[in-house]
Amino acid sequence: MKTLSQLKKNLKNNFSALKPVKVALLGDSATQLLSVALRGTGFDLGFDLQIWEADFNQIERQVFDPASALYEFKPEIVILFQSSHKLLQKYNKLSPEAYETLANQQLELIASLNTTISASLNCRIIYYNYTEINDSVFGSYANKTPSSFLFQTRKLNYELMLYAANQPGFSICDLSAIQNQFGKATLFHPSVYISTDMVLSIDILPQVAAGTTALIAAMYGKIKKCLVFDLDNTIWGGIIGDDGLEQIQLGSLGIGKTFTEFQHWLKKLKNRGIILAVCSKNTESVAKEAFEKHPDMVLKLEDIAVFTANWENKVDNLREIQNTLNIGFDSMVFLDDNPFERNMVREHIPEITIPELPEDPADYLEYLYSLNLFETASFTNQDAERTKHYQTAAKRITDQQSFVNENDFLKSLNMVSIVEPFNKFNIPRVAQLSQRSNQFNLRTIRYTEAALEKLTDSPGTFTFSFTLEDKFGDNGLICAVILEKESADTLFIDTWLMSCRVLKRGMENFVLNTLINFAKAKDFKYLKGEYLPTAKNQIVKDHYKNLGFFEKDAYWIADVNACKTKDIFINYK
């Protein structure tokens, strides 16, 4: 991790090619150096964080005054930092009978800050939770004394989590966890606090900035989707090809406990929706035998989306895995105990994240925890199903090879799709797709859940969500389109995005037919599309051209009455 002065040097770099994000930072303590750390960290993650900082201790004034500079700035992200020290000052001024109302009072204030900001700004809010200050007035007895400051702080952090769980646009940055990890002596520097009113030490600022920008990056779709790992001495001890199935260290054998715990972590990631893939130098049947037969293996073959065990080099194998999953290298993490393999991959595929695993496997977990690789801005029930989707995708590829004619193959899939407008059930998934889809995304406009909800009430806007199910399984909601009435005869395609796992299935044609039928039914004459290039959406460069749109003034137009409907092999469900 860089130091604050190193981050500060980043500020002199050229930010012009980076993704600009307008951020408002409001704190009740001095935040100038936090602002420096945020901007410097943002640079390393590819963001030009354009930070507007409220004057010291102006949170309420800025938020509750509709004419304030905050609203004039129109930020996309609002960071609110209310410190435990100010909370303690508030507590100190209460009458003893009111001590136990502190958490509820503060929560009410936070909720009202959140609602007020969200009512006027289309933004996300990041709120730091509270670091613990044990004032030792009650000792450990504070734990059973609701009027103690420690009790109230912990209650507030707990209530904040419950509150945030129901507020899609409100995220918590876990400052308290940072203090737990590094210790209060590192996080808080009393003489600096007294002389400058900064509650974060210079040394901890890079950590806090990293935690905050990780959230921002996740909100803008920079997330890890897949974890690829080696087998021997990575998820079990020993070399299965040499030592044999019975001798690999797992469970109670040797240092097996550390690998068992490590596998539990991988399994939890898989259950959360991270795709797991194996990339190992092994004979496939030998490697798979461990998954099938070893009683202490936590991971099973069904947890693995792509299993690559052979004697080819890992760079080629990783390219193959990337190709099968159809995700960007920058959303992949590669774990291997062997420094040689790590360096080899790093050299050829620099986009992949490759943690420098410690030498002692006992240290793997604590080290990986500290990297916070899997930050996310959303979690839906569909995430947990993701491995299954990718496995069926791999099966589909095998199946496809037995069909000579592609149409015969598509027909054999028995595909059906549910088409419906956005509603409260599908909006969380649509918002997630909107944040995650980088490749098949024509204009790459990111929508939050709150923004999508607003759209559904807007009269000139028409929304479509599509699911896709076939004989191998249900892909869930995989495509979303937003149409805007531009004029009496033209519908503008504001958004068209699709999950890449359903490419080459004729879904584009099915969506187009749906849009054309809709336009005709509503007496529109033209569909108007636009392609806004990004570093990642090359695959849809000719999307409209391929669908028969003609180019006009940098837009793509389709005459709905002249458009031929396409052959499709998907039925409405």
Added chain:
Amino acid sequence: MNRSEILKTVNEVFIDILDDESLVLTEETSANDVEDWDSLNHIQIVVAVEKQFKIRFTSQEILSWKTVGEMISSISSKTL
């Protein structure tokens, strides 16, 4: 460590934090003489000096120095 040795080390810290290779401090130098020596940079300098000398200043000291010489006095009293 004598005062001139301390001054030399402090000078290096200032150069690093203020990112100014040409900076030359004397015991008489004050914040008014150095363009970038504002309150924000001051606190970074203080923390970097603390680390360099493995000492801790009191909050009173941090606020009281008027010149580099006064800072050196604080350092030398803690590094005897």
